[in-house]
Amino acid sequence: TDPAIRLRCDMANPERIIGIPVDASDHSEKACDWYLKNMKQANDVVVIIHVSEMTHSGSIGEGGSMTITFEINMASLVWVVMFVVDNVLSKLKGYLFNKGKVGFEVKLCGGKPGEAICSIIKERGIDLVIMGSRGMGAIRRTFVGSVSDYVLHHAHVPVIICPKH
Numbered sequence: 001t002d003p004a005i006r007l008r009c010d011m012a013n014p015e016r017i018i019g020i021p022v023d024a025s026d027h028s029e030k031a032c033d034w035y036l037k038n039m040k041q042a043n044d045v046v047v048i049i050h051v052s053e054m055t056h057s058g059s060i061g062e063g064g065s066m067t068i069t070f071e072i073n074m075a076s077l078v079w080v081v082m083f084v085v086d087n088v089l090s091k092l093k094g095y096l097f098n099k100g101k102v103g104f105e106v107k108l109c110g111g112k113p114g115e116a117i118c119s120i121i122k123e124r125g126i127d128l129v130i131m132g133s134r135g136m137g138a139i140r141r142t143f144v145g146s147v148s149d150y151v152l153h154h155a156h157v158p159v160i161i162c163p164k165h
Helices: 003-012 026-038 074-100 113-124 138-144 147-154
Strands: 017-022 045-052 055-060 064-069 103-110 128-132 159-162
Touching (some): 017 113, 026 074, 045 113, 113 147, 128 147, 147 159
Parallel strands (some): 017 045, 017 128, 045 103
Antiparallel strands (some): 055 064
């Protein structure tokens, strides 16, 4: 083939890098499914992003909220995190590959999820982010915030937030 024709074809379908942040919830699978049904293109590369936090926030009592910091053996923590991450990623990688035949890569890191996701978006040159929403109520979201809200307001690329339904 003529190199000029090949170049024009390549420019017509450039690679898109799609970021899909995931956790252990069903919302991650819904975001992958939404991508496959609505956005998938042949040259896409999906970057599956998983951020492990070292703290856990939870509600205590009748609507109170506090942060609980765990201090445990680091080797045990790493093992537990890797077990959970491996299960989540195996499921989603299989889902993306089997259903969509999509090229993908995985980015794992630790820290505050919103900040870490935005950092990976910038470092990897992600063009579009598709993520699930846990569907927090307006009051809780106002006080606690959500990862999807953080990414929506701090990523400098388009962000699609898939509703929980």
